[in-house]
Every structure is written in C-alpha cells, then in structure tokens.
Amino acid sequence: MRRHHLTIRIAVPLAAVLALSACSTPEVAETPRDSVSTAAPSVAAGDAGALLAAHGLVGKSGSEVVEALDRLDAQRPLPLAASVRYDEVLLSDGTIEASMPLDGDEFYLSIAPYETTTHECYFHNLGTCRGELAEADVKVTITTDSGEVLVDEDATTYANGFVGFWIPKDLAGVVVVTKDGKRAESRFSSDAEGPTCLTTLQLL
Structure with missing residues (x-):
C-alpha cells in the first residue's frame, strides 16, 4: 500500500522551480532539490494541507496525485507543477515544493504519440507537458526485451495529449503505438535513470 508521506520546503530557489515548470530534461533533473536557503522557515503541516487542498489533492497518495493530474481535463499549464520520477512526484506551486513518494514496484510511464509536433521531455511534468494528439484513440503495446507483454490495449490520450501506464520497475523494452494505420x-x-515521459513516438 502506498503511504501518504509528504515533505514540504518553502522559498525554493528559482532553478528548482524552473525544473518543475516544464518538461524536464536530464540536465534540469540534476539540479539539487535540497539547495534551500537555511534562513527559510519550516512549513507547518497545516500549510501542507492547504497546498494540497487548493488543488483538490487532499487524502490522495502519490500515485493517485499522478493519475488525477495527468487525466485532468484542463488547459496546460496548470497552477501546480508535478514532475514524475522513479519513486516520487515533486510538486510545486512556485512558492512551496512537496515530495510525495511513489511506493511499490510500479513505474509511471506517460507517452505522447504525435504526427507532426512534439517536444523534448525526460521527466513527465503533469502540470505543463502537452502532446499534439489530445483525446485521440490509439492502440498501445509495451513489451519487455524478454518478450513479456506488459500492456496490450486500446487507449485514449488525455486532454494533455498523453496517456499513462503503470508498469513494473527495472525493465526495458519497446513501446508500440498505432493509430489509423500509422x-x-x-x-x-x-x-531509476529511465524517463517517465516518452515523446519520440512519431506516427508514420
């Protein structure tokens, strides 16, 4: 069972905020998240609750936050940035940064198939990333190098042009997407070093 742990920091440096404000690259991801001014006061639990409440996330686990934000039918960017990592999701509203764990043995992979337009992305940002094909019907298969089929289903991309899947951690393989004969x-x-955001799936 995933635990609802939350780590809160305030007065986040600009570089850390920017790391959460767009689809992150590996270079951005390496920006230390703990380089916070020692003069900054700690944030009380009530403030953490207010942050989550402001975005309808009270009581949700890390995985539930990921799913809720990725599926949110709203124009990007959202007021809340959320960067998905191997074992946590990093949240920021520009003032407060929170880390929620993604416990268990599942990894969140969000994909954005496209035909003409895409963007570079490494760590999926639920609040800012936008794919070209919103609400598009696609067929997705995810197969490991050993031949195990992890996903084989029809899916519809979300309003942000992505569609996400929970798959086992520490595997490698191939994602195949088909749409209208392409x-x-x-x-x-x-x-642990794998991207949670896949934007290289050009439909041809």
Missing part, C-alpha cells in the same frame, strides 16, 4: 515505436526503460 505506427510508432520507441524504447523505454523503467529503472
């Missing part, structure tokens, strides 16, 4: 293929890795 096909896209890209590799994935669900280890």
